Amino acid sequence: MQESTLLKICLLCSIIGIILLYFIAQYVKFPEGNLLEEDQSYTVKGTIGRITQTNKVTFIDLQKEDELTVVLFKTYPVDLHQGDYVEIIGKASKDDKGEIQLIGNEVRVIK
Amino acid sequence: MFWEIFLAILIGSCFGIITGITPGVHINLVAALLLSISPILMKYFNPIFLISIIIAMSIVHTFLDFIPSCYLGAPDENTAMAILPTHALLLQGKGFEAVKLATIGSFLGLITTLLLLPAMLIAVPWIFENLENYIGIILLLVVCYLILKEPEIKKKLWAFFMFAISGVMGILVFGMNMKDPLFPMLSGLFGVSMLITSISQKVKIPEQRITNDLEISKLEMFKTIFAGTFSGSLVSIFPGMGPAQAAILGSTLVGKTKEYMYIVLIGAIGTVSMVFSLITLYTIDKARNGSILVVQKLIGQIDFSMFLLIMTIALIAGAIGVFLTMFFARIFSKVISKVNYAILCISIIAFVTGLVFYFTGFLGLFVLCLASAIGIIPGLVNVGRNHAMGCLLLPVILYFVL
Numbered sequence: 001m002q003e004s005t006l007l008k009i010c011l012l013c014s015i016i017g018i019i020l021l022y023f024i025a026q027y028v029k030f031p032e033g034n035l036l037e038e039d040q041s042y043t044v045k046g047t048i049g050r051i052t053q054t055n056k057v058t059f060i061d062l063q064k065e066d067e068l069t070v071v072l073f074k075t076y077p078v079d080l081h082q083g084d085y086v087e088i089i090g091k092a093s094k095d096d097k098g099e100i101q102l103i104g105n106e107v108r109v110i111k
Numbered sequence: 112m113f114w115e116i117f118l119a120i121l122i123g124s125c126f127g128i129i130t131g132i133t134p135g136v137h138i139n140l141v142a143a144l145l146l147s148i149s150p151i152l153m154k155y156f157n158p159i160f161l162i163s164i165i166i167a168m169s170i171v172h173t174f175l176d177f178i179p180s181c182y183l184g185a186p187d188e189n190t191a192m193a194i195l196p197t198h199a200l201l202l203q204g205k206g207f208e209a210v211k212l213a214t215i216g217s218f219l220g221l222i223t224t225l226l227l228l229p230a231m232l233i234a235v236p237w238i239f240e241n242l243e244n245y246i247g248i249i250l251l252l253v254v255c256y257l258i259l260k261e262p263e264i265k266k267k268l269w270a271f272f273m274f275a276i277s278g279v280m281g282i283l284v285f286g287m288n289m290k291d292p293l294f295p296m297l298s299g300l301f302g303v304s305m306l307i308t309s310i311s312q313k314v315k316i317p318e319q320r321i322t323n324d325l326e327i328s329k330l331e332m333f334k335t336i337f338a339g340t341f342s343g344s345l346v347s348i349f350p351g352m353g354p355a356q357a358a359i360l361g362s363t364l365v366g367k368t369k370e371y372m373y374i375v376l377i378g379a380i381g382t383v384s385m386v387f388s389l390i391t392l393y394t395i396d397k398a399r400n401g402s403i404l405v406v407q408k409l410i411g412q413i414d415f416s417m418f419l420l421i422m423t424i425a426l427i428a429g430a431i432g433v434f435l436t437m438f439f440a441r442i443f444s445k446v447i448s449k450v451n452y453a454i455l456c457i458s459i460i461a462f463v464t465g466l467v468f469y470f471t472g473f474l475g476l477f478v479l480c481l482a483s484a485i486g487i488i489p490g491l492v493n494v495g496r497n498h499a500m501g502c503l504l505l506p507v508i509l510y511f512v513l
Contacts, residue, residue, distance in 0.1 A: 010430040
């Protein structure tokens with residue numbers, strides 16, 4: 001194979017690749033759930049998948065690109081239902097198994 | 112996002128130039144460094160930006176790492192098996208063609224893998240589940256075939272001896288508590304030993320010409336690229352399989368061919384194994400090399416859109432890799448014959464020795480010396496240097512068989 005032929009094929013592939021990149025970049029989302037750092041504050045939005053309530057604590061499985069567990073301590077009244085799209089401000093921490101969860105400070109139902 | 116990713120590809124390509132051309136500097140080193148500072152970087156950059164850098168660097172590295180292998184006699188794990196045919200071409204003034212052949216193999220291997228992607232997404236999990244138990248036996252049969260392929264009884268015995276002694280060394284070295292045992296072992300067996308031989312034979316590198324002399328038929332190309340793609344895929348699917356073992360398998364699949372086609376094969380295996388690492392990350396959630404492991408840690412599980420993005424980055428980086436490799440090959444071709452080759456060899460031996468000592472200490476130096484001594488033997492008894500890959504093959508065969 002001549003060098004010029006190789007370079008022509010490469011040029012074609014790079015143009016195709018850049019065009020593909022332009023379109024794919026519009027749609028790709030990165031999963032945030034794995035990237036929360038302990039002791040950092042975050043604002044996350046998602047749909048409530050499941051709610052588990054105890055006397056003092058409410059656990060919410062928040063559906064975004066990845067599932068994230070949110071823990072709300074019942075220091076203020078919460079009126080949340082499965083399927084609610086919510087915004088939660090809180091701090092990331094690790095549970096007993098070392099998995100990241102969000103300790104919610106404020107919750108707002110968006111729809 | 113498009114411009115971020117495009118910029119990341121360019122930055123990654125620059126890193127790939129450094130890791131590819133500099134002997135001893137590996138992409139895993141740079142990837143691990145990026146991971147260690149990722150908490151700081153992610154305050155300013157999207158994680159996709161970081162993984163784009165790592166992927167582009169990894170792909171470009173697989174193209175450029177043939178340059179030190181060919182011109183400086185300093186191979187890494189991916190290029191060690193190609194050192195003899197590339198050196199032979201260098202001595203004919205055709206170093207540029209040797210690098211071009213490797214680049215053709217790398218790029219066509221990449222394109223073939225991308226074209227076969229839909230089939231690979233189905234095949235990879237199947238192959239992983241069904242063939243893992245047989246890989247040791249397959250490698251053993253291939254090794255026996257290669258030893259018996261030597262023309263005379265005396266050479267068969269020397270080939271067996273080379274396989275056995277390098278194999279025992281490999282088992283002992285992997286059993287030591289050494290960081291990065293491959294580096295001193297492969298540098299000694301394939302790099303330093305060859306440089307010592309060149310110095311002793313007072314090799315002079317002739318004037319290098321930028322040529323397009325070597326003819327490759329379409330059938331030969333097809334066979335070689337197919338063998339390289341298949342063998343390279345196994346590196347990522349099975350633990351314990353490295354590019355060297357894949358090269359042995361691939362050479363058996365190709366069969367009788369011109370010696371320089373081996374360079375195309377090795378080029379294909381190197382790049383295909385990297386691309387396949389990305390495929391196995393998506394299909395079976397296994398990261399088979401250090402840089403892809405860092406990608407896994409940064410991004411976690413990847414979905415289909417992310418996978419498509421990663422493959423597109425690989426395609427663009429591959430195209431960039433071709434341009435960069437041809438560019439640097441021209442520069443090296445112009446410069447190499449003006450340099451006193453003996454002094455260059457001594458400098459490279461000193462540099463590699465220094466790196467080995469820095470990364471692995473006195474134990475690594477001992478391994479380097481031992482491996483160099485063993486690596487000189489094939490040239491003296493006129494058997495293939497590929498038998499020295501027993502250092503990796505024997506441990507892998509025993510791992511699968513026992």
